[in-house]
Amino acid sequence: MHRSPLAFVLATAVAASALTIPARAQQFTEEQATARPLGDIEFDWGRDGINCPTCNFGQGNSRLNWTDRQGNLWVAHLDPTTGLLNTPLANDELADTNAFFWNVYGNGPEWAFSTQNGEVISQLVYTRHKPNEPAKTGFAGAAFATMVNGVWTAQFLPGAIGKGVASQGTNNSNLPEGSQCNSDPVATAIWKNFATPQQVFTEPVSSAAGTAPTLTPFGAFANGIGERFVPCTHQLLFQGLAPPGPQGHVFQQVYWYDWDTQVVQQLTADATTKYGGFMFQAPDFNDSYIFFTIANRLTLNVYQQTGVNANGSPAFTKVNSIASTDPAEPYINSAEPFINCTPTCETYVYMTVAKTPTAQQGVTTPIGLAVAALNPATPMFTILAPASYTDPVQRLDPEYFVTANGPYLYYNRVQVESGSTTYKNEGLWFIDMQLGTPSGPCVGSSAEGGLLPGC
Numbered sequence: 001m002h003r004s005p006l007a008f009v010l011a012t013a014v015a016a017s018a019l020t021i022p023a024r025a026q027q028f029t030e031e032q033a034t035a036r037p038l039g040d041i042e043f044d045w046g047r048d049g050i051n052c053p054t055c056n057f058g059q060g061n062s063r064l065n066w067t068d069r070q071g072n073l074w075v076a077h078l079d080p081t082t083g084l085l086n087t088p089l090a091n092d093e094l095a096d097t098n099a100f101f102w103n104v105y106g107n108g109p110e111w112a113f114s115t116q117n118g119e120v121i122s123q124l125v126y127t128r129h130k131p132n133e134p135a136k137t138g139f140a141g142a143a144f145a146t147m148v149n150g151v152w153t154a155q156f157l158p159g160a161i162g163k164g165v166a167s168q169g170t171n172n173s174n175l176p177e178g179s180q181c182n183s184d185p186v187a188t189a190i191w192k193n194f195a196t197p198q199q200v201f202t203e204p205v206s207s208a209a210g211t212a213p214t215l216t217p218f219g220a221f222a223n224g225i226g227e228r229f230v231p232c233t234h235q236l237l238f239q240g241l242a243p244p245g246p247q248g249h250v251f252q253q254v255y256w257y258d259w260d261t262q263v264v265q266q267l268t269a270d271a272t273t274k275y276g277g278f279m280f281q282a283p284d285f286n287d288s289y290i291f292f293t294i295a296n297r298l299t300l301n302v303y304q305q306t307g308v309n310a311n312g313s314p315a316f317t318k319v320n321s322i323a324s325t326d327p328a329e330p331y332i333n334s335a336e337p338f339i340n341c342t343p344t345c346e347t348y349v350y351m352t353v354a355k356t357p358t359a360q361q362g363v364t365t366p367i368g369l370a371v372a373a374l375n376p377a378t379p380m381f382t383i384l385a386p387a388s389y390t391d392p393v394q395r396l397d398p399e400y401f402v403t404a405n406g407p408y409l410y411y412n413r414v415q416v417e418s419g420s421t422t423y424k425n426e427g428l429w430f431i432d433m434q435l436g437t438p439s440g441p442c443v444g445s446s447a448e449g450g451l452l453p454g455c
Contacts, residue, residue, distance in 0.1 A: 028384050030413070030429050033078070034085050037425040038066040039101075039412065040108035040397050044122050045182060048339075049402035050444040051080040056122050057150045059093065064399075064410075065109045065124055066090065066102070071135060073099035073109055073126065073145065073154075081404040083430055090428075095145045096154040100127045100135055105174050106225065112144065112178025112187035112205045113449065121146070123205055125176040125189045128154060130161070142176040142191035144205050157189060157203050158211045171195065175225065178205060180449045181232040190216075190236065192224045200224065202259050218257060218264050230279045230289075231450035234260045237279045237291060242266060254293050256313055265313035267303070272296045278337050280447040283345035283455060284375045289314060292349065292374065297331045297357040299323050300349060302374050320376040322349075329353040329368050329387040333360055337374065337447035338400045340407050343440020345455065347374045347447060350398055350409055350433070354387050359394070363423040364416050366392040369409060371433050384409065384431050392416045393426070400433075402443075407433045 046052065046062035055061045062080045067073050076090035086092060102108030109126035124145040133139040141161025145154040160173045176191040187205040191213075192198050200219035204211050218240060226239040235258050242253040254268045254277045268274055272295040279291035289305040302320035309315050324330045335351040350371045352360070359365035368387035373380040385395060398411040410430045417423035442455035 028431050028434065030385060030431055031083075032413075032426070033083065033410065033428040033430050034088055034090050035427040036088065036090055037412070038064075038076075038090060038428050039103065041066045041399055041410065041428065042108070042110055043399055043401050043410075044111055045113055045120070045180070045446075045449060046080060047399075047401045048444050048446040048449060049341075049438045051404075052120070055120055056147055059147065059150065061120075061122060062401075063092075063122075064090075065095070065111070067099045067108050067126075069101050070097075071099050071101070071129075072097055073124065073128075078401070080401075083401065083403050083405075083408045083432075085428075093152065095124055095147075095152040096126075096128060096143075098128045098131050098135075098154070100129060100140065100174075104135065107175055110176065110178050111180060112189060113180045113182045114184045114187040114205070115182060116185070120182050123147075123178065123187060125157075125178040125191075125205060127174040127176070128156070137172065137174075137194060140172045140174050142173040142189065144176070144178075144189065155207055157191065157205070157213070158207060159203070159213045160191060160201075173201075177227050177229070179229040180446075181229075182449060183232065188229070190227050190229075192219065198222075198224055200227070214259065216257065216259065217262055218255065222255070223252065226276055228278050231281070231446065231448060234258060235279075237277050239274055239277060239293075242269070245271060254291070258312065261312060263311050263313055265309065265311065267291070267316055268293065268301075270295070275333070276335060278447060280337065281451050282347045282374065282447075283339065283341075283442065283445065283451060284347055284378070287451065290319075290347075290374065291316065292335070292337070294332050294335055297333060300332060300335055300351070300372065302376075320374065322372050322374075322381060324353050324370065324383075325381045326353065326383055326386065329355050329383075331355065331357040331359065333357075334396075334398055336398070336400070338402070338407060339445045339447055339451075340402060340435050341438055341440050341442045341445065342436035343442065345440075345442050345445060346378065346435075348372065348407075348435065349374055350400060352395060352398065353383065359387075360396065363394070363414075364418065365394070366416055367394040367396065369395050369398060369411065369431065371409070371435070382433075384433060392418070395429075401430075402438055404437070405432065406437050407435050409433055
């Protein structure tokens with residue numbers, strides 16, 4: 001899951017063919033998956049390299065979700081070998097007709113995984129509105145959709161909409177994020193309400209009797225958009241405003257939370273603003289936990305666990321700092337991790353790169369793509385598509401999918417607006433990151449879903 005840039009504008013699709021980046025030490029090719037503008041997308045767990053055609057009542061797990069402006073929540077299928085979508089319009093399954101368009105609140109639907117009745121279940125969590133009511137905040141609530149025997153059923157999370165949750169008075173809510181551990185007996189969602197100050201809740205992704213949200217202790221200072229589950233634990237990472245420093249300055253920092261003990265721990269404290277973050281077990285860090293975050297949108301800092309604090313929280317030490325190798329595009333956004341095993345498992349992070357820190361908030365600055373290795377012992381930073389390409393485009397909301405040929409990076413590609421050119425959406429595109437064909441028993445290990453047993 002990522003939080004999508006608010007300024008992304010959908011326009012008329014422009015037909016285009018495969019486009020090759022100018023020759024460099026390594027050459028990468030952008031290919032079009034569909035000319036239909038999809039906006040924010042997220043992949044089912046087939047993204048990690050294990051294709052399961054029989055999962056989800058025969059619908060498989062090589063799928064992605066997206067929303068349209070009419071309130072439809074769609075699930076599209078793709079070929080796990082070629083990376084191409086099965087249907088040009090990306091409308092294989094209709095999960096709901098009352099979903100908010102992704103950029104109303106800045107993020108679209110997310111997947112939530114668990115094993116129920118002996119089968120891995122892929123559910124969707126998202127913001128929907130009450131049926132027969134307008135798509136407005138007053139009718140909004142955190143919701144989930146579940147497929148049963150090939151049919152999607154949508155409903156609000158218990159207590160996430162209405163006149164309040166117990167004594168907290170949540171009113172309505174939005175922006176749920178789901179846990180993605182396949183072995184969990186039930187997935188967990190985290191969502192926020194529209195109170196001032198905001199309140200943040202965790203809740204099982206279920207309608208079973210007794211299901212209710214639990215108030216967290218950090219809603220008032222969390223940013224409400226950066227929460228990420230630590231795979232297969234009862235912990236999560238988030239960003240929030242730290243108390244003023246010695247000079248009175250306030251910076252957004254990275255925090256850790258355990259919802260069993262209700263312990264909250266600040267993990268970073270240096271005088272830089274942190275954007276985003278993920279924590280997970282990294283196979284190339286001796287299976288220890290690491291997390292990364294972006295400092296001032298210029299450096300991607302990597303931290304490795306070195307101990308445990310007195311309150312039970314993990315203690316970390318910074319072990320790597322990664323910056324763009326291209327001085328023309330130094331600013332980093334939308335960074336997310338993945339694991340690729342060939343058969344040795346390595347951890348990587350993909351990202352957007354641009355010449356300004358706010359390129360994603362406008363429609364005139366080109367945006368490129370890059371991928372980097374997280375381990376300092378194996379340094380690598382590769383520009384996949386430069387922001388300085390002669391036909392200026394923005395590449396937004398990147399997501400990975402490990403195909404049979406290796407990890408591909410998917411993104412929305414749009415022509416930037418200039419004096420004579422209108423901002424135009426070219427649909428969903430992808431690049432083969434050329435990181436090697438997946439092999440070995442650990443294929444399927446994930447920075448978002450956890451390591452496979454024994455890996």
